Amino acid sequence: MSEALPLDEAWLAAHPLPVTDPGIDKNGRGRVLAAGGAMHVPGALRLTGEAAFRAGAGKVQLATVEPAALLLGMHVPEAAAIPLPMDAGGEIAVAAVPLLREAIERCDAFVLGPGMGDAAGAAELVEALLDTPRADLAILLDAAAIACADRFRELLCRHDGRLVLTPHHGEMAKLTGLDADAIAADPDRAARDVAERCGTVVALKSGRTLIAGPDGTLLRYAGGGVGLATGGSGDVLAGVIAGLLARGASALVATAWGVWLHGEAGRRLAGRIGTTGFLARELLAEIPGLMDRPAP
Template sequence: MTELDPAWRAAHPVALPTGDTSKDGRGRLLIVGGSQGVPGALLLTGEAALRVGAGKVKLATIAGAATGLGLRFPEAAVLALPEADGEIAGGAVEVLMPLLERIDALVLGPGIVDAGAAAGLVRGLAGADAPDCSLVLDAAAVACAGPLCELLGGWGGRIVMTPHHGEMAALLDCDKDAVAADPVKVAVEVARRFQAVVVLKDSATVIAAPDGAVLHYAGGGVGLGTGGSGDVLAGVIGGLLARGLPPLVAAGWGVWLHGEAGRALTGRIGPVGFLARELLPELPGLLPR
């Protein structure tokens, strides 16, 4: 197991864009999620992606939240999706599918509450012909993925999954205590099964690759256990994938950046009480210069 220490980071650098790099050249990210109950989640995910250097972000969410989200976040494009009972409806897949050939990474799941809505999106997009696009499955999109492993086979090697222990238990249809008993073993097995990089979040985070490699981060502090923190992490990883980092490197740097932002706020504000959105301004200064 390898720590995300200075030696690892030096061996896996995040290069600065060159002076002539356009916003398209810095990576195009599509984020799909949100619901009537959690309409602001994509704001955190999208801003996190821009804060780590992604060039363009598009947010796709329920029609009822799209205009407000666009007004609150003028740096991002916004797409209104079909809506049913406050969740993204099945017809959204037909709207999203043509976009996949024009993006570098897709984050799917932040702010989706209903497992059925998440499963419909994952199932519908699983067969997309998008060989140049990476996929982040987050929140409900991870929890529903257990029966969808074979469908996701075409994305093999280009998936990052970001479950906490409860979402991993839902994916495996097991008790959360079984995940906590041996998180490394669980993460390695799911990474092999899905051919994905698995970020198993807890006070200490385990990152497992399909080949069995394991990274470890001791944690950024108890204050990171707050609403919206996972939405930020998904955006950081998605932004780094859009910039062209390989999945394991994007996941490793994403976890480290998110955790160190938490450490910085802990030192300045206190161990608890800071908000997920306060992580966002910390991110650019943590990137290599």
């Protein structure tokens, strides 16, 4: 089994992002639908949506529980807000499936999971919304939507590698049935196994993030610093990757660039603000400049 390759300037130069035509309109720049959030974390989806815009997407729709949707739309005026039915626990109810199906038809990349905490409810949504693969749709599963992914291996494989999972070690433990110590002991194997078994790209997040592809590719990013271990950081990463997917990057390229952009944004803030203490939302403004100048 080959060693992990470094995710560095040379790899990025060899795998560039899609070039945006100067005459393109906002639909042509890519459309993202992000579904997630709950009453106890109503702002999580704001980070994901804004991150998708910062990564270059032209249009973003944010779908969350109805009581939070109006406020979310006001905080991200560039995005459309879609109110969804809410269950008794304050999470997105399975009755939201028809509304989400309709919205998915109008997007190029679909993110499910940021801010969601109910794994059982997320499993119902994953099963219902991923059952009809579309050759021009990329999908990212995050947070609670990851834990159930192994149950739907055959379903995930139908998407022909256009699907991304972004677990941290705890979510990877739930996904694989291993304990977190076992994941930490051999993260390379864990990332590769899930990527190959589920036919997905996997970004296994930690101090050193691993990106594994279903073809056996394995990349290692040295890390953006301990300051990224903060609430909302993963929601930003999910949005950056989704924005790049919507622009037409492959799942592997979008995930690798997303991890690098997220990490280098953390490095910049650490140098300017301090090693720890910067906020996840402060990462957002760093993304566009980093895309224009990939060499730090």
